[in-house]
Amino acid sequence: MNTMAEAIDKTTGAMSASELAGGIHSRATVGDFTVADPRMSCRDVDVWYGSKQAIKGVSLDIAQNEVLSMIGPSGCGKSTFLRCLNRMNDTIDGCRVTGSIRLDGQDIYDRSLDPVPLRARVGMVFQKPNPFPKSIYENVAYGPRIHGLTNNRTELDALVESSLRKAGLWEEVKDRLDQPGTGLSGGQQQRLCIARTIAVSPEVILMDEPCSALDPIATAIVEELIDELRANYSIAIVTHSMQQAARVSQRTAYFHLGDLIEVGETNDIFTNPRHKLTEDYITGRFG
Amino acid sequence: MNAWTLTLFLLAVMAAAYHLGRKRAISGAGGIDRIKTLHSLPLYHGLYAALWAGIPALLLLGLWSGFQDQIITALVTASLPPESLDGLSEGRVGLLINDIRNLATGNIVSSTLTPGIQAAADQYGRLQQISSWTKWLLVLTVALGGMGLALSHTEPGMRARNRVERIVKIIMIVFSSIAILTTLGILLSVLFESLRFFHAISPLEFFLGTSxxxxxxxxxxxxxxxxxxxxxxxxxxxxxxxxxxxxxxxxxxxxxxxxxxxxxxxxxxxxxxxxxxxxxxxxxxxxxxxxxxxxxxxxxxxxxxxxxxxxxxxxxxxxxxxxxxxxxxxxxxxxxxxxxxxxxxxxxxxxxxxxxxxxxxxxxxxxxxxxxxxxxxxxxxxxxxxxxxxxxxxxxxxxxxxxxxxxxxxxxxxxxxxxxxxxxxxxxxxxxxxxxxxxxxxxxxxxxxxxxxxxxxxxxxxx
Known part of the structure; x- marks a missing residue:
């Protein structure tokens, strides 16, 4: 109940003029950041790169079968926050995360928890398509192989096929599974990376600007795919495109200089932003 | 009065050419305020004149210094009385020339002095002096001539930058080919000596023999x-x-x-x-x-x-x-x-x-x-x-x-x-x-x- 009280506390903030002028850190979040049955829930997350604070007290939930988009100007910390959700920040020197991030109620920053299996449960798709310099088949089979998800070649073949089908790539590559994954087009590479992620059956998929390196047609295909994937996975997506956030997500979170400024139903955020900064950003006054 | 002093002189001429070229370009444009009307910056006009002054003269200097000795030696040998060379092997002639050269430069001589050798040595010294003076005169003339030539067609529309860049490019090509030519030279010398070896010993024996x-x-x-x-x-x-x-x-x-x-x-x-x-x-x-x-x-x-x-x-x-x-x-x-x-x-x-x-x-x-x-x-x-x-x-x-x-x-x-x-x-x-x-x-x-x-x-x- 403590979290509910906090939530109410934080949502009641009408912003004073001096707060809007900036210079005040750890701004209270406008809107309800909680959901009924969260898949992941983050409370008071701070992230530091050395002595620089990149994320300031962010609390946010991710629901089952939803697409949550995170928007905000460059350097606002949305990618950093995303990378906390599967502890990818562990690979960065000098990065420190405090607060609590729970996946199905389990603290993922608990000392006893191994980040390696966590990352199989919380998959990630990156900004630039990064297929391994292996064949298309081996790219998808990589995860299942290291986790021993299949018992024999037939099962592995089936898993590779179903993953590629879910990523909408099967029809395009079924005749050339042994060709290098790096030889595909940018959009196909990105869908290959999504197939690779799906192959290890994650619960949550994190996407860090998955379409920023793609052309509009490839983007449309990937967006459609994201919408389909929602049926089985929870998805958190960072994007610079507000249209994309509006198209693919059910909820939207607006980040600004490390603060989570506003969160809510995507429709509400885009039609009726409650915070001045959110309004300025989505109406294109800055960012 | 050796080649180094001459090189210093050349550098001085180049510096002068640079300044004159620059000045001429600026005045041709109608003053420092109007240098926008020049095709190239005054710097390039200066460099262009300096390169024209320097490069031909340096080439001449290099060639002259390279061949001076051979030509003088040939002249001295030709002037020796024929009987003094009679019956001498190639090596002996070389020794004799060496003696003449040593005598002319004041070093120790291996054989006994004969009037013939003394005369040849005097001639050697004389020729060397003439050559040295001619070299100075010619090199400086070429340098000044090059500068004059460059200055004579310095005018606002001249594409000095393009020309300078082309010259610089050629210089770089020359230097990079030195490395390649050296490799090629080593390869060829090893190759020819190896061919001589394979004339004596069959390649089959060399590559397949076990002893x-x-x-x-x-x-x-x-x-x-x-x-x-x-x-x-x-x-x-x-x-x-x-x-x-x-x-x-x-x-x-x-x-x-x-x-x-x-x-x-x-x-x-x-x-x-x-x-x-x-x-x-x-x-x-x-x-x-x-x-x-x-x-x-x-x-x-x-x-x-x-x-x-x-x-x-x-x-x-x-x-x-x-x-x-x-x-x-x-x-x-x-x-x-x-x-x-x-x-x-x-x-x-x-x-x-x-x-x-x-x-x-x-x-x-x-x-x-x-x-x-x-x-x-x-x-x-x-x-x-x-x-x-x-x-x-x-x-x-x-x-x-x-x-x-x-x-x-x-x-x-x-x-x-x-x-x-x-x-x-x-x-x-x-x-x-x-x-x-x-x-x-x-x-x-x-x-x-x-x-x-x-x-x-x-x-x-x-x-």
Whole structure:
């Protein structure tokens, strides 16, 4: 109940003029950041790169079968926050995360928890398509192989096929599974990376600007795919495109200089932003 | 009044040309405020005049200095009374000319003075003086003439920048071709000497023969000087020592590279990488006596203690030490290619729940493999060309053996022994060194080309 009280506390903030002028850190979040049955829930997350604070007290939930988009100007910390959700920040020197991030109620920053299996449960798709310099088949089979998800070649073949089908790539590559994954087009590479992620059956998929390196047609295909994937996975997506956030997500979170400024139903955020900064950003006054 | 003073004078003329060219361009434009009307900046007009003043004059100076001696010598020789040259061999004439030259410059003379020689020496000195003055006069005239020519067509519309850049480009091409021509020259000289060798000894015997004993009998009754030139034992010896070296260097170097690039903290890396590279800075001669005086006896003692017969100069000792020498080579090249694997590959693998070792084994090393193989091939070519260690530690006996405890000899060692000391440069024994050198050169060249192709192909993958 403590979290509910906090939530109410934080949502009641009408912003004073001096707060809007900036210079005040750890701004209270406008809107309800909680959901009924969260898949992941983050409370008071701070992230530091050395002595620089990149994320300031962010609390946010991710629901089952939803697409949550995170928007905000460059350097606002949305990618950093995303990378906390599967502890990818562990690979960065000098990065420190405090607060609590729970996946199905389990603290993922608990000392006893191994980040390696966590990352199989919380998959990630990156900004630039990064297929391994292996064949298309081996790219998808990589995860299942290291986790021993299949018992024999037939099962592995089936898993590779179903993953590629879910990523909408099967029809395009079924005749050339042994060709290098790096030889595909940018959009196909990105869908290959999504197939690779799906192959290890994650619960949550994190996407860090998955379409920023793609052309509009490839983007449309990937967006459609994201919408389909929602049926089985929870998805958190960072994007610079507000249209994309509006198209693919059910909820939207607006980040600004490390603060989570506003969160809510995507429709509400885009039609009726409650915070001045959110309004300025989505109406294109800055960012 | 030597060439250096003249060069200084030339530089002064060039500086003057630069200033005049610049000034002329500015005044041609109608003052400093209107230099926008110039096609090129005044700087380029200055440089253009300076280059015109400098380059032809320098070329003339170079040519003159190069041929002056020969021409003067030819003139002096021609003026000598014919009878004084009668019956003299070519070498004797050379000595005589030397004497004349020494006399003219005031050095000690080897033979007794005759009036003829004294006269020739006087003439030599006179000619030299004339040549020197003419040189000064001509070079300065050419320099000033070049400057005048350049200044005469300096006008606002002249494309001075394009011309200067073209000249600079030509100068760079000339310099870069020096390196290429040198390589070509070495290759050709080795090639021609090798051809002479293959006239005496058939290539079949050289490349397929299994007996190497290059001593050639000077007298008919000399023993142990059969002159056999089957180089196979040398090739196998080289391969054996190199193979042992690679067995040491590849695993150690690769592991070190993986540790340094993937696991080591920044502090450890900053410390360990230079320390490993110190190994590459140790002179090979130091490795050589380390191998011969420390490692070889150690191996022999170890061998005898377990009942093995080990030669005091074993392939194993040379190979082990050579391997140590090559470790930094392998590790630093592998380190580079492993670092060149994009971070996004690692991220992609980690994001699928792979551990660090899985990521290294299944993604990073396969991705870096072409580069690593290229690095190893470069290391092999280094190993088969290595000389000092094997000279000291591998021995001279051309045994055809695969036993690392035996003494073997390598191509490089034989080249050294064939060419050390007083040699007659037309015997098959000496020429054999060139044939060996050519073979070695071809082998390392092939390895280098293959290695560089592999490395380049790999680089393209991520661009």
């Amino acid at each position: 190497w004993s290059p001593q050639i009998a000077l007298r008919a009754d000399q023993v142990g000087a059969s002159g056999e030139f089957g180089a196979v034992p040398l090739f196998t010896g080289t391969l054996l020592v190199s193979a042992i070296a690679m067995l040491v260097a590849v695993p150690i170097g690769l592991m070190a590279a993986i540790y340094l690039s993937e696991y080591a903290s920044r502090g450890v890396r900053a410390f360990a990488k230079p320390v490993i590279e110190v190994l590459a800075g140790i002179p090979t001669v130091v490795y050589g006596f380390f191998a011969a005086l420390t490692v070889a006896p150690l191996i022999r003692e170890l061998g005898t203690s377990v009942g093995l017969e080990v030669a005091s100069e074993s392939a194993l000792a040379a190979g082990l030490v050579m391997g140590v020498m090559i470790i930094p080579f392998v590790s630093s090249l592998s380190d580079d290619v492993i670092n060149a694997v994009p971070q996004s590959m690692r991220d992609g693998s980690y994001a699928l729940g792979a551990t660090q070792s899985e990521t290294i084994r299944r993604v990073i090393v396969p991705a870096a493999l072409p580069g690593i193989v290229g690095g190893i091939l470069l290391a092999v070519s280094r190993a088969i060309g290595e000389t000092m260690i094997v000279v000291m530690a591998a021995g001279l006996a051309a045994n055809l053996t695969a036993n690392p405890l035996d003494s073997v000899t390598t191509v490089t060692v034989q080249i050294v022994t064939l060419l050390t000391g007083d040699q007659e440069f037309d015997s098959a024994k000496t020429l054999a060194a060139f044939a060996l050198g050519l073979t070695l050169f071809m082998a390392t060249l092939t390895l280098n080309v293959v290695a560089l192709t592999i490395v380049r192909k790999y680089r393209e993958q991520y661009d």
